Amino acid sequence: MPRLTIGAQIFSNMLRYPRVEIIKRKTYVPIYQEYYEVQTMRPNRPMKSKFGMDKSQAMSYSRREVAKLKKEGYTKAVYNSMMVDLNTFCP
DSSP, X not given: OOOOOHXXXXXXXXXXXXXXXXXXXXXXXXXXXXXXXXEXXXXXXXXXXXXXXXXXXXXXXXXXXXXXXXXXXXXXEEETTEEEETTTOOO
8 A cells, every 4th residue: 555645644634624714815907806715615525615705704704614513513623724623712
């Protein structure tokens, strides 16, 4: 059996946990605008994405998603590329 590299081991560990990412998108035509997208991924389920929010809406939506993950029984999650313990985490 081939041996996994360190990066592949970390990536495979990250796939076991649910993930909530906030992504900033910028548009410059005709004026500068920032839009935020929140992506939620769970193991063995398709990715959900919500787009076109401002920063405060994206933060509140990500907090609701983290609360939903905690309610579903998850103890750890990846939040903005950081592994967090949902029992002690306050976004």
